[in-house]
Amino acid sequence: MPGGCKPIELSERQETILRIVKDEGPITGEHIAEKLNLTRATLRPDLAILTMSGFLEARPRVGYFYSGKTGNQLLGEHIRKLTVKDRKSVPVVCQEETSVYDAICTMFLEDVGTLFVVKEGGVLVGVVSRKDLLKSSMGNQDLQSIPVGIVMSRMPNIITCSPDDTLLSAASKLISSQVDALPVVKEREGGDDGPEVIGRITKTTVTKAFVELGEGATV
Known part of the structure; x- marks a missing residue:
């Protein structure tokens, strides 16, 4: 992207998680793990990264939601928080x-x-x-x-x-x-x-x- 900020790059598995949550959210971590034939523990780091980065939102006893924000939007929000x-x-x-x-x-x-x-x-x-x-x-x-x-x-x-x-x-x-x-x-x-x-x-x-x-x- 000429002249723009470098977007956040996600792994293939993280991109897959995003697609699942976007299509089926709210969805629990257990259900995401089942769809990927993985354990919840294996997915925990990916879910943590996606949540902390702002791609996903998590609510207790409900599951994960897709935030709808692009990588550049999230980067822009982070820039505006620098003091x-x-x-x-x-x-x-x-x-x-x-x-x-x-x-x-x-x-x-x-x-x-x-x-x-x-x-x-x-x-x-x-x-x-x-x-x-x-x-x-x-x-x-x-x-x-x-x-x-x-x-x-x-x-x-x-x-x-x-x-x-x-x-x-x-x-x-x-x-x-x-x-x-x-x-x-x-x-x-x-x-x-x-x-x-x-x-x-x-x-x-x-x-x-x-x-x-x-x-x-x-x-």
Whole structure:
């Protein structure tokens, strides 16, 4: 499927179980086993996989139902359940007083494209990108004398996300805002001076998550 998500691949026996349940459900595990001339214990792993994957629904004392959902629908549901707090990485930060030279060195050593500028308590005050630092380095300026605070984007003009946001919503913000990274923030109790940075979500974060989903789609 060009450009689409990799569908969940089922074994031949699991496909057969799906057909039986689709045609005759609700049906018990014992009846499915009888139709396949297998024991209930042999089928238990297959039924567990099909149920946990969302292809089948099970009700006590009634049996199995076909959910009617395709592999891509189920994968889409799983994607929408991914949260920022489960995928965020450690933020790379600096202070307003940090020189542009030192910020460039930090960005290079940490292999990141964005630095979050914080003050005491990890409070977010700005963001500086690779593009910001590149602009400031043009010309014959002394990069060690220029503080990051002069070239950074300041709050509240910064797009952020929270730990409870979905990864999908964070990805949408990355695309719509045309930025490479989002600071993950939480509100501080009694903190009127701004939110605290507790992580970061980048385009690489999102890409890794979708690659893992694709590679883990085969059951």
